[in-house]
Each structure stands twice: as C-alpha cells, then as structure tokens.
Amino acid sequence: MSFLDYFRSKKTSSASVAKERLQIIVAHERGQREQPDYLPQLQQELLEVIRKYVQISDDMIQVDVDRNDDCSVLELNVTLPEK
Amino acid sequence: MAKIIVVTSGKGGVGKTTTSASISTGLAKRGHKTVVIDFDVGLRNLDLIMNCERRVVYDFVNVIQGDATLNQALIKDKRVDTLYILPASQTREKEALTRDGVEKVINELSETFDYIVCDSPAGIEHGAQMALYYADEAVVVTNPEVSSVRDSDRILGILQSKSRRAEMGQDPVKEHLLLTRYNPERVERGEMLSVQDVEEILAIPLLGVIPESQVVLNASNQGLPVILEEQSDAGQAYDDAVARLLGEEREHRFMTAQKKGFFSRMFKGG
Ligand SMILES: Nc1ncnc2c1ncn2[C@@H]1O[C@H](COP(=O)(O)OP(=O)(O)OP(=O)(O)O)[C@@H](O)[C@H]1O
Ligand SMILES: [Mg+2]
Numbered sequence: 001m002s003f004l005d006y007f008r009s010k011k012t013s014s015a016s017v018a019k020e021r022l023q024i025i026v027a028h029e030r031g032q033r034e035q036p037d038y039l040p041q042l043q044q045e046l047l048e049v050i051r052k053y054v055q056i057s058d059d060m061i062q063v064d065v066d067r068n069d070d071c072s073v074l075e076l077n078v079t080l081p082e083k
Numbered sequence: 084m085a086k087i088i089v090v091t092s093g094k095g096g097v098g099k100t101t102t103s104a105s106i107s108t109g110l111a112k113r114g115h116k117t118v119v120i121d122f123d124v125g126l127r128n129l130d131l132i133m134n135c136e137r138r139v140v141y142d143f144v145n146v147i148q149g150d151a152t153l154n155q156a157l158i159k160d161k162r163v164d165t166l167y168i169l170p171a172s173q174t175r176e177k178e179a180l181t182r183d184g185v186e187k188v189i190n191e192l193s194e195t196f197d198y199i200v201c202d203s204p205a206g207i208e209h210g211a212q213m214a215l216y217y218a219d220e221a222v223v224v225t226n227p228e229v230s231s232v233r234d235s236d237r238i239l240g241i242l243q244s245k246s247r248r249a250e251m252g253q254d255p256v257k258e259h260l261l262l263t264r265y266n267p268e269r270v271e272r273g274e275m276l277s278v279q280d281v282e283e284i285l286a287i288p289l290l291g292v293i294p295e296s297q298v299v300l301n302a303s304n305q306g307l308p309v310i311l312e313e314q315s316d317a318g319q320a321y322d323d324a325v326a327r328l329l330g331e332e333r334e335h336r337f338m339t340a341q342k343k344g345f346f347s348r349m350f351k352g353g
Contacts, residue, residue, distance in 0.1 A: 015273045018229050019280045026236045026284055033240045 035065055046076065054080055085193040088200050088328075089218035089256075091242075093234025095205030097226045098263040101299060102321075103202035104132045105310035106222065109325030111166035112310075115197040118157065120188075121171035122214035123204040124179060130170045133160065134306025144172035147184035153191055162311065167196075177210035189217050207237055216247050220257040220328075222290060226264045227276040232284055235260075239287065259290035261324060266295045267340040278338055291324030293317055294337040 107119035121129035141151035160166035203214035312318040
C-alpha cells in the first residue's frame, strides 16, 4: 500500500462509518415508530404487577410488539434478580 | 383541484427555502399557475429569496385571522407570470397557524391554482406539521450528512402518520428525495455519503441531486431563484427535478466529479 493509499483508505472509512451508523439508528427508530401508543403505559403497569412479587428495576423489563403479516406478538422480557 | 407539495426536511438550513423558490418558479415557468407559501412564521425568508421583500403588506397569518383577503396578501412575481408568493408573518408565533385556518386558505387557493408549494420551517413540531398536513406530495430535502439523513427519516415517519392523508386512511403522501449540497469530489474521496448510500438508508425514490454550488449563494444575494440561472449546474439540476416531478424521465446529472484539466483549473480557480 502506497503512502497515498493509506490516506485514501482512511478517508473512505469515514463515509462508510456514517452509513453504517445511520443504518442502525434509522432501523431502530423506525421500529419504535411502529410500536403502538399504549406500549409505555402497558410496560409501566406490568412493572407494577411484577413488583408485587419480585423486586425488579425499571430497566429489567422490556416490552415489544413484533408485527408479522397476519399476527402480532407481544414480547415480554423480564430479568429476575439473582437470589 | 391544486396539487399540494410540501418541501420539508426536519433539520434546519439544508436548503428548503432555496428548493421551494426554485421548484415553484420551475412549475410556473412551465405554465402551471403556482403559489408558494412561506410556513416559517416568525422567520420569514422566502420573500428575500424571491426578491419581493419590499412588497409584503399582508401575510399568511393576516389571511387566516381574517384581517386581509387572499388577494390582498398574494404577491405576484415580477419575472414569471403564473407565480405568486404568500409570505409568512414576521411577528407572530408558529402557533398562529391552526389546522382549520390553514385548511381555509389552502381550499381557497385550490380553486384557482394548479400547484401549491409549502416551504416548511425546520424541526418536527407544530410549524413543520402544519406545512405538511395537507400535502399530496413531499420533497424531502436532505444533505449527505448524518444528522440531516436521520432527521429526514423522522419527517418521513410524520408524513406517514400525521398528515391528512395518513389520518384519513387515503393513499399515502408521495415521497421524493432531493439530495442537496452534494459534493461528488468529497464522495469520491470517501468523506461524504453517496447518493446510493442515502437512497439505501431512506428507501424513497430520488427526485434529484443538487450539487453544492457557489451559484446558490450568488443567486440568493440577488433575490433570484437559482433555477433561473439557467447556465449553472445547480439551476439545471433544479430544472431536471421539476421535470421529474411532472413525470418526465431525465437522466441524473452532476453526480460524478468533474475531471478538471490544468487550464480550466487555472481559469476557473479550482
Ligand atoms: N446547493 C447548494 N449549494 C450551496 N449552498 C446552498 C445550496 N443549497 C442551499 N445552500 C445554502 O444553504 C443555506 C441554507 O439554505 P436555505 O435557507 O434554503 O435552507 P432552509 O432549509 O430553508 O433553512 P431553514 O431551516 O432555516 O428554513 C443558504 O445560505 C443557502 O444559500
Ligand atoms: Mg427556510
């Protein structure tokens, strides 16, 4: 690799890094947009119910809706604390 | 029935007003009766770009609030016969635009105009949402740069959920990507996102690519929509974009770096 190529390849990466970062953030934000409005409220209430039995913190619960062509799946992930 | 086109972006300063001025001028030049509305209430600027700042008497908000008629507020362009400008208010808040008020004005304009071009303010809040609410088509102005691309995607989300067409369950707003301030040399050096990169990320049809060009600043200094600089790269790129908006097929230009010879470099200064 010549001296010039070294600088070229370094520069090439700046646009491709930008592209990669954008692809990730845009996909993430699109996913969030498609979530139903009631989701945050649902998550809060589920948290309260679970807390009646187990002490968990806010970030230990995750609620998502996965939409497929003919059905939607409500996905609930709760991490329980170690005993 | 007029076709309503919003020029929007989310991010500020990417070229919405430049684009609104040129697209409306281009449509009018082709004989379509066109009005361009400045939705940037509080930060009026379209009047300067269209060179009619000294002729503003009444504005958009005056018409909404019934203090003036549309005919009193509309400014007839001095260069293109079928072109009119509805300036924004300089002294009000964006909240002065209400959905009903905007609808009333747009309905009245629809009776006599072929095209209504709405120059959106920056952001994704009230002002931007008012500008895009009644749109049939959207020109999403994007610069090849991370924050602009991300904001364009957010505005696409709003077009798809909060426009009248979305709320009424009608056909969606037709989306067009207009990539502006494009610098092919920097793209070739890998410093700038390419047209293909942005198309791939946003996944909407490409209306055109406007090169980064000194002519734009020069034209705005003089109050000339850059599309009227017919010999310039940016002017021609806007003309192509207008043609495509009207359904014409035109090959994309100004997307690759000019290989400059020694002499042209000497004489054109780079
Ligand atoms: N293709 C271009 N080449 C060079 N400069 C450009 C180009 N397009 C726009 N500009 C410049 O960028 C600046 C911002 O343009 P403009 O006012 O059209 O953006 P805007 O999106 O309307 O901004 P705002 O969000 O504040 O309303 C201006 O100085 C303009 O001259
Ligand atoms: Mg503007």
